[in-house]
Amino acid sequence: MRSHFCGLIDESLIGQTVTLCGWADVARNMGGLVFIDLRDHxxxxxxxxxxxDVAGNAEVLAVAAQIGYEDALCVTGIVRKRESVNNKIRTGQVEVVATKIEVVNKAEPLPFHHHENPGEDVRLKYRYLDLRAPEMQRKMRTRTKLVATLRRYLDERGFQDIETPILTKATPEGARDFLVPARMHPGEFYALPQSPQLFKQILMMAGFDRYYQIARCFRDEALRADRQLEFTQLDMEFAWVDEKIVQDTVEEMIREVFKEVIDVELVNPFPRMTYAEAMRRYGSDKPDLRIALELVDVAELVKGSEFKVFTDAANDADGRVVALRIPGGASLSRKQIDEYAAHAAKYGAKGLAYVKLDEAGAINSPIAKFFAEDAFQALLAAIGLKNGDIAFFGAGAYNKVSDFMGALRLKAGKDFGLIAAGWAPLWVTDFPMFEWDEEEQRYVALHHPFTAPAVDSIDDLRANAKAAVSRGYDMVLNGNEIGGGSIRIHSSKMQSAVFELLGIDAEEAQAKFGFLLDALKYGAPPHGGIAFGIDRIAALMAGSESIRDVIAFPKTTGAQCLMTGAPSEVPDKQLAEVHVRVRKE
Amino acid sequence: MRSHFCGLIDESLIGQTVTLCGWADVARNMGGLVFIDLRDHxxxxxxxxxxxDVAGNAEVLAVAAQIGYEDALCVTGIVRKRESVNNKIRTGQVEVVATKIEVVNKAEPLPFHHHENPGEDVRLKYRYLDLRAPEMQRKMRTRTKLVATLRRYLDERGFQDIETPILTKATPEGARDFLVPARMHPGEFYALPQSPQLFKQILMMAGFDRYYQIARCFRDEALRADRQLEFTQLDMEFAWVDEKIVQDTVEEMIREVFKEVIDVELVNPFPRMTYAEAMRRYGSDKPDLRIALELVDVAELVKGSEFKVFTDAANDADGRVVALRIPGGASLSRKQIDEYAAHAAKYGAKGLAYVKLDEAGAINSPIAKFFAEDAFQALLAAIGLKNGDIAFFGAGAYNKVSDFMGALRLKAGKDFGLIAAGWAPLWVTDFPMFEWDEEEQRYVALHHPFTAPAVDSIDDLRANAKAAVSRGYDMVLNGNEIGGGSIRIHSSKMQSAVFELLGIDAEEAQAKFGFLLDALKYGAPPHGGIAFGIDRIAALMAGSESIRDVIAFPKTTGAQCLMTGAPSEVPDKQLAEVHVRVRKE
Structure with a gap:
């Protein structure tokens, strides 16, 4: 239908006749002429x-005068040099003098135009109009390019793209499953996979050597700010490997892909940090290294104080007392400090002690009175507090304090413009094997129950489960966990022992994971892998805050598709066919 | 862990030390030595x-003597020229003299070895053992290569890979939907997509120009012999096109991909045939052109007979009388002819008339008596019956006769070895827009309700719906419909008219497809596309009868995964969370 794309017309075509197809972005009458911005992808x-005076022009003009926003047009015309150059667009040196305009599909009055922002709900309802915006097209193209580049990289290196089932077995470990009633098996259900984890491990046991899949995954979780019910991961698994091979391979891949897709050179090699170090220095297992702020442990310096909150934590083996210095933070008002306290409270803080040193060096701190003068000065010196700074303190259980102080660090980084430009990737390693779940009074797996422990002996693992370190690793970028993986357990006995430590008894393990325990018995090779969050990486590359910008048809935080109206009621007849009925509480 | 792959060791490595990882395919003791076939992908x-006499060998031999089938091993050794060359394997010129054998994972006694075929159920239960077979590895690699090649082809040509939702809206058109209860919306359900049809059309309206996706699709249908609940299609859509652009583009793609993946040159260009011609000559809308047999219409020649079955059909405007000549078919016994009649009956035949001409030219036919001698001879001449042949006759309603005679043609082709070697692709075009559904007493769409009619005028379509031809097209290969597509309706008014002709009233259309009808109003471009069945194409390329051979974890015809045990019962607590209960009839 067309000879060229609108956005690619340039001076090399001057004098030529072209036919273009696209949408009327803007049409305006000026001095008896009509100008139309014609837009394609x-x-x-x-x-x-x-x-x-040229015959026929009157007709073209008459058609042009009736053009409205988003009419679908095919235009034939002659390219010529433009009088008033527009340097904002690629084609700004030229224009096309129409000899024929066909209105292929006249648009009715629009609910909104993508030049406006009518709010996300309206944008999602009319997603097809929203996606026509050049900025949205750019973001979606970034995602396409990311995925194509990853695939080409892996295809060239012998990774085999293998599809795993979407209709699979319910495995109540981890997040909540989506269930699908099985018509041919009354009372039974398929589940949508939370990840292809077990299938990819089975593939290694099935003799495949290097696997990948751009896989759709499903988690029926409360939708926090930027989560989706379904999401996409680059899922990878390697047979006959240790963690070094996996990490080196995928680090190189990520570096190449950033270079190719957005022309960014990531540091080589990525910094590495243990989980313990990340929690200690940054209060996070996915530290944003673009923020130079670090936590300072001060337990030893507060033991002599009379502030019970501090002394209790400082004298508890599982406690922590820590300070976060914010350069220039003395400018925070009482109200702003309260906001920091409220933010910390969301992560479990019960209060937020602080010390301000104003520009003149005067101390303002509700906790100064609990310290001897010289002890307090020693504390400030240890923190490195300078005139004009503030320091916040956290005291209590180690993990909780780390969490809320880590959250304050991020907030301060943002509020005070302390986030350096650029890209800060790193590896976080040596995760604990287990976490103690207070509510359920049992261990839970920090990665997942198939992660190998660093020790080979089952007895050693049992004897020291609390301190056991796993062979898991995360890739972190600018404070986002963009990839997580591990070397897996490849011994049936070790897998059973880990299930047992997680409170899954032999019968339950057999019912849920029997096929895995079986498969491990028949010569399973050592194996490991990783999964990357494609939505998040695409959003980072596209410079988007939200992953919804790089998903063509996202759902709302209310788990709805505003365009199609999913989910929706279905006739009872259809439910009867799959042997379920709606439950009314 | 390894320096080389087992299957790639060759004479260039003679004298070198290599480390290999893999499985013990066979181990045998001979004359004090142990030979192990070590296998990797x-x-x-x-x-x-x-x-x-070399120190250490005794230890290696002791380990080797204990090796069993499928033990996972790492072997270090020196490559040397083999005394008894084995030309059946690529590495057959060499062997590796072990200096170290590590049993990484000892296999327990196997339920079966892939050298045996214990039946498909056992193979599927222990799929990880089944997939280790070199033949299965080869088939799965063919699929991987097919998909990678398609993607590269499309990426290079500016097609954008865009993911569409898996959790979407129930649309009761077509096959039965899989339903997913929505936890956050009690009493409501998502549905799994039968295809991304509407999403890809919406993408064109959203300003994308060329789209593709290797998409998972879901149909809750009775599993006929070689269907799966979930299957994979290459889904494509083009904006601003007519059928020629779509067909030329994808024909070229398929030709290139066959060349690259399995080194087959498909004919250029593909033959083209209308639906009417395909039904007339082959009794099928997906004719297998490798079989030279054709149906011969004989209504005019039987009108004068006294065989009422023939004369009724011959005198009915919607009737058909047709013959199928099978060269050499006179050898069929009475019992074998009954088998043909039974086969035809499956497709709706009520009986099966025939005429045999034996090698001596004697006629054997139950219907000869209804004909005058010369009329019968004229009939046989028209059919081209020669000594040693048989001809079957079909008479009745046009479509039914075509169906069962088409089925007989395929059976005869197979039984008599009349399927030529090679590849026979073609396009089938000019499908009817509608089919009359006797049961529901309404029109149904032959392709789907979004297919554009060949006429532009709504009035013309309404006036002549029965004879209306659509802009749909199928790509057929060796009797398989491997791709189906169409130019779509891009006018909201035409779409509404088609819904109406299909018996979907305005209210229902708005409820189910309101977002499509809306989107068509805001400058929808002309668009069209196609979808290819990846599982089937991969099976054809791999030389497999069954698509299950090119799916890593297929389900049985009973809709079960024998490995994981899906589907399965789930605790009532989990059902309560998603607001459903099991319905007991």
Whole structure:
């Protein structure tokens, strides 16, 4: 239908006749002429309909005068040099003088135009109009390019793209499963996979050597700010490997892909940090290294104080007392400090002690009175507090204090413009094997129950489960966990022992994971892998805050598709066919 | 862990030390030596553990003597020229003399070895053992290569890979939906997509220009012999096109991909045939052109007979009388002819008339008596019956006769070895827009309700719906419909008219497809596309009868995964969370 794309018309075409197809971005009448910005996925070019003595122009002008926003047009015309150059667009040196304009599909009055922002709900309802915006097209193209580049990289290196089932077995470990009633098996259900974890491990046991899949995964969780019910991961698994091979391979891949897709050179090699170090220095297992702030442990310096909150934590083996210095933070008002306290409270803080040193060096701190003068000065010196700074303190259980102080660090980084430009990747390693779940009074797996422990002996693991370190690793970028993986257990006996430590008895293990325990018995090779969050990486590359910008048809935090109206009621007849009925509480 | 792959060891490595990882395919003791066939995904190499005076060999031999089927091993050794060359394997010129054998994971006694075929149920239960077979590895690699090649082809040509939702809206058109209860919306359900049809059309309206996706699709249908609940299609859509652009583009793609993946040159261009011609000549809308047999219409020649079955059909405007000549078919016994009649009956035949001409030219036919001698001879001449042939006759309603005679043609082709070697692709075009559904007493769409009619005028379509031809097209290969597509309706008014003709009233249309009808109003471009069945194409390329051979974890015809045990019962607590209960009839 067309000879060229709108956005690619340039001076090399001057004098030529072209046919273009696209949408009327803007149409305006000026001095008897009509100017139309014609837009396709490549960009915009200016069309002119002008009155002249040449036969036929009157007709073109009459059509052009009726053009409205988003009419679908096919335009034939002659490319010429533009009088008033527009340097904002690629085609700004030229314009097309129309000899024929066909209105292929006249648009009715629009609910909104993508030049406006009518709010996300309206944008999602009319997603097809929203996606026409050049900025949205750019973001979606970034995602496409990311995925294509990853695939090419892996295809060239012998990784085999293998699809695993979407209709699979319910495995109540981890997040909540989506269930699908099985019509042919009354009372039974398939589940949608939370990840292809077990299938990819089975593939290694099935003799495949290097696997990948851009896999859709499903988690029926409360939708926090930027989560989706379904999401996409680059899922990878390697046979006959240790963690070094996996990490080196995928680090190189990520570096190449950033270079190719957005022309960014990531540091080589990525910094590495243990989980313990990350928690200690940054209060996070996914530290944003673009923020130079670090936590300072001060337990030893507060033991002599009379502030019970501090002394209790300082004298508890599982406690922590820590300070976060914010340069220039003395400017915070009482109200702003309260906001920091409220933010910390969301992560479990019960209060938030602080010390301000104003520009003149005067101390303002509700806790100074609990310290001897010289002890307090020693504390401030240890923190490195300077005139104009503030320091916040956290005291209590180690993990909780780390969490809320880590959260304050991020907030301070943002509020005070302390986030350096650029990209800060790193590896976090040596995660604890287990976490103690207070509510359920049992261990839970920090990665997942298939992660190998660093020790080979089952007895050693049992004897020291609390301190056991796993062979898991995360790739972190700018404070986001973009990839997580591990070397897996490849011994059936070790897998059973880990299930047992997680409170899954032999019968339950057999019912849920029997096929895995079986498969491990028949010569399972050592194996490991990783999974990357494609939505998040694409959003980072596209410079988007929200992953919804790089998903064509996302759902709302209310788990709805505003365009199609999913989910929806279905006739009872359809439910009867799959042997369920709606439950009314 | 390894220096080389087992299957790639060759004479260039003679004298070198290599480390290999893999599985013991076979181990045998011979004359004080132990030979192990070590297998990885690349193939097999022979390992030798030999006694000699060199220190340490005794230890290697002791380990080797204990090796069993499918033990996971890492072997270090020196490559040397093999005494008894084995030309059946790529590495057959060499062997590796082991200096170290590590049993990484000892296999327990196996339920079966892939050298045996214990039946598909056992193979599927222990799929990880089944997939280790070199033949299964080869088939799965063919699929991987097919998909990678398609993607690269499309990426290079500016097609954008865009993911569409798996959790979407129930649309009761077509096959039965899988339903997913929505936890956050009590009493409501998501549905799994039968295809991304509407999403890809919406993408064109959203300003994307060329789309593709290797998409998982779901149909809750009775599993006929070679169907799966979930299947994979290459889904494509083009904006601003007519059928020629779509067909030329994808025909070229398929030709290139066959060349690259399995080194087959498909004819250029593909033959083209209308639906009417395909039904007339082959009794099928997906004719297998490798079989030279054609149906011969004989209504005019039987009108004068006294065989009422023939004369009724011959005098009915919607009737058909047709013959199928099978060269050499006179050898069929009475019992075999009954089998043909039974086969035809499956497709709706009520009986099966025939005429045999034996090698001596004697006629054997139950219907000869209804004909005058010369009329019968004229009939046989028209059919081209020769000594040694048989001809079957079909008479009745046009479509039914075509169906069962088409089925007989395929059976005869197979039984008599009349399927030519090679590949026979073609396009089938000009499908009817609608089919009359006797049961529901309404029109149904032959492709789907979004397919554009060949006429532009709504009035013309309404006036002549029965004879209306659509802009749909199928790509057929060796009797399989491997791709189906169409130019779509891009006018909201035409779409509403088609819904109406299909018996979907305005209210229902708005409830189910309101977002499509809306989107068509805001400048929808002309668009069209196609979808290819990846599982089937991969099976054809791999030389497999069953698509299950090119799916890593297929379900049985009973809709079960024998490995994981899906589907399964789930605790009532989990059902309560998603607001459903099991319905007991």
């Amino acid at each position: 490549e960009g915009i070019v200016q069309i002119v309909a002008e009155p002249s | 690349e193939g097999i190499v022979q390992i030798v553990a030999e006694p000699s």
